[in-house]
Amino acid sequence: MTGLAWSAVLSGEFELPPMAVQTLAAEDMAVTAHHAKLWRTLDEVVGTLGAAGIGTVTFKGVTDEARWFHRTGERPCADVDVVIDDIDRFDDAIAALMPTHQLIGQATRIARRGQARAIDLPIGDVTVDLHVDPVKVGPGWVNPKTWWSHTEPYSTPSGDIVRVFDREATTALRLLHLGRDRFRTLLGLVEVQRLADAGVDWSIVRTLADMEGVGAPVGVAAEVVAEELRVEPFLTPSNDWRTRWWRKLWKPEMRLLGELARVRYVRRSQWLLPLSMPGRVFETLAWMGRTAVPPAALFDLKHPGHDGPYAWRLIAARNSYLVKRRLNARMQKRA
Numbered sequence: 001m002t003g004l005a006w007s008a009v010l011s012g013e014f015e016l017p018p019m020a021v022q023t024l025a026a027e028d029m030a031v032t033a034h035h036a037k038l039w040r041t042l043d044e045v046v047g048t049l050g051a052a053g054i055g056t057v058t059f060k061g062v063t064d065e066a067r068w069f070h071r072t073g074e075r076p077c078a079d080v081d082v083v084i085d086d087i088d089r090f091d092d093a094i095a096a097l098m099p100t101h102q103l104i105g106q107a108t109r110i111a112r113r114g115q116a117r118a119i120d121l122p123i124g125d126v127t128v129d130l131h132v133d134p135v136k137v138g139p140g141w142v143n144p145k146t147w148w149s150h151t152e153p154y155s156t157p158s159g160d161i162v163r164v165f166d167r168e169a170t171t172a173l174r175l176l177h178l179g180r181d182r183f184r185t186l187l188g189l190v191e192v193q194r195l196a197d198a199g200v201d202w203s204i205v206r207t208l209a210d211m212e213g214v215g216a217p218v219g220v221a222a223e224v225v226a227e228e229l230r231v232e233p234f235l236t237p238s239n240d241w242r243t244r245w246w247r248k249l250w251k252p253e254m255r256l257l258g259e260l261a262r263v264r265y266v267r268r269s270q271w272l273l274p275l276s277m278p279g280r281v282f283e284t285l286a287w288m289g290r291t292a293v294p295p296a297a298l299f300d301l302k303h304p305g306h307d308g309p310y311a312w313r314l315i316a317a318r319n320s321y322l323v324k325r326r327l328n329a330r331m332q333k334r335a
Helices: 002-010 018-051 061-068 087-097 107-112 144-148 167-180 186-198 202-211 215-229 241-249 259-264 266-275 281-292 296-302 310-334
Strands: 056-058 080-084 118-123 126-131 151-155 161-165
Touching: 002 018, 018 056, 018 061, 018 080, 018 087, 018 118, 018 126, 018 161, 061 080, 061 151, 061 161, 061 186, 080 087, 087 107, 087 118, 087 126, 144 202, 161 167, 167 186, 167 202, 167 215, 167 266, 186 215, 202 215, 215 241, 241 266, 259 266, 266 281, 296 310
Parallel strands: 056 161, 080 126
Antiparallel strands: 056 080, 118 126, 151 161
């Protein structure tokens, strides 16, 4: 929230001690410089993939900040998120951006099996999160063509044109990701409020969510935003068992915990959210099995530094991850 806090200081809404003002000003300068790099990288990535005949939509990040916030720096962004329009071109897309990547030749198959929906690519000193699916829940999105019909052109600061999701699709994704991200931060809730203020057709949001089988998580997320920001509800969730179940999973005391939520509730959204999708339980269970035992190339990319046979590397990495998670949870709890 440092960017919004700095905007409030600049507008005279409240005053801070001189040291805090200097800290916020320095942070804002760093964020602004980083966002300039993100814009340049976005232009480069979209241009490169477009030249290869691969369509893209950018979401989250600097384009959402430019559309829903008042100035650069109010929504600090870490990376560039781009989704391609054809999962069968995933290998081609990675090769176009990073010809030496170790997953080239396997990425499309891995993506089709749901074992990786996105790959992080270092482009210069910026990370590009290359997606085949912006929903990123369970076995995969159901109706990509419908989502693609909810896109529109947007002009970047350089004058280049990229495609972005419209307000309704952006809102549906943002609400879904709030729950998927464990309702960790206040900024995500504020972003939904900004979208609502811009004017959203909530019936379309509900249709998009129901189409993907995530109506319950999206409805509960809208409820959480209204409760935490103390505003009028945007979207009334259904009263089925999925909604009641999802609501119990995220009681008020479990929200806005920052990094503590990241380490404490890591599986709650990743595994339980897909199980709430109507008609996809068996598909989800099969996906869970495939995800638990990823191909060696993907495993080595995500967990470098482990030697020995694959089974041993898998066990060692899982144990190391559990130990680190418990230690991080204790540290965050003490903090």
